[in-house]
Amino acid sequence: MSFERRQTKQIHVGKVAVGGGAPISVQSMTTTKTSDVEGTLQQIYALAAAGCDIVRCTCNEIEAAEGLAQIVPRSPVPIIADIHHQYKMALAALEAGVHGLRLNPGNIRKPEHIKAVAMEARDRNVPIRIGVNGGSLDPALYEKHGGLTAEAMVESALQEIAYFQEVDFDLIKISVKASNVPLMVEAYRQLSAVTNYPLHLGVTEAGPLPNGLIKATAGISTLLLEGIGDTIRYSLTADPVEEARAGRQLLESLGLRERKNVDLIACPSCGRAEIDVIEVANRAMRAFEDKKIPLQIAVMGCVVNGPGEAREADLGIAAGNKRGHLFVKGRNVAVVPESEMVEALVDWATFIHEHGAEAAIARVDTALAEREAAKDRNALLEEKGDDANHSNEKIVEIRKTISGN
């Protein structure tokens, strides 16, 4: 299943296409001083490894622009310079060779400054994001609209577009971010109805984990599901690598980007669980963290329901009678000691990734594994019955207590 996406004009941020049907890209921003070239590059490499396609660095002082001149040629991904108050920093960043600029129309307001930057970007074929931010909206628009509204943010973006058009510059993408999710959603909806420039989605100042993650996901995915959005950024108060991971995971789970990493599913655990599902699932997450294995892998707490509930997974393991029962595409393939469950998952996942599920199934005696699984399943059912939590027994006891018998 896929979503219909709105057609937008395509631009290029360095080698990354944005809009016009290009894969939705993930962005993040460094938290180092841009003048710290080695520290910034380290963070950029970590972001790229976590799935980030484009990285933004602040360019707030001359030392930052000089840092960019060294960072850009060594970066594995395109670099965008973030500009707030000084238009001259935008010119310096262009001179440093950045692949894109972000201008905040609320902070650079003189038309002649905006046009000077756009002309220079036009001559260098460098795109600019018009980054409207609810928190720094032009006070005149704030007053005109009686506060921070979707209409005010959209008008701010359109004003900036008009300046750019005056100098024949159209390598534009736009964002209208706010920290209030319904407001941000409405602003992007309105914007997408009046322009076909590519849109950069984000909930600004979403905050620390996990709240920030929830807020940003609520706003960004609502719009993506409506076909709106060409590039995204999670603005979290956390290590930026978390932003890149979150962005990547969101796009993979919506089927908007090809899966690169493991999709780990796990049951929520219940009274039937034969292992500490949370602990095993977390260990499995860590074990697969750096492995680029694009499979869906299930960790299930019991053999009674686990294999059935996770039969669509590429690979899974369910606990039963101190053993881990491995299954591939719903078929039992092996039984391993409980203590080796995570290691077994990694081995099997690696094999499947390299040789395919059929080859993995073909190398073992599935009939034997199925018999062993049935044995453990029946033993558990016999021991615990359908009422694994002993709820019925407890209810009888409670009634006795109440009635005083």
Ligand code: SF4
């Ligand atoms: S798989 Fe088993 S342990 Fe996990 S939630 Fe389902 S019944 Fe409970």
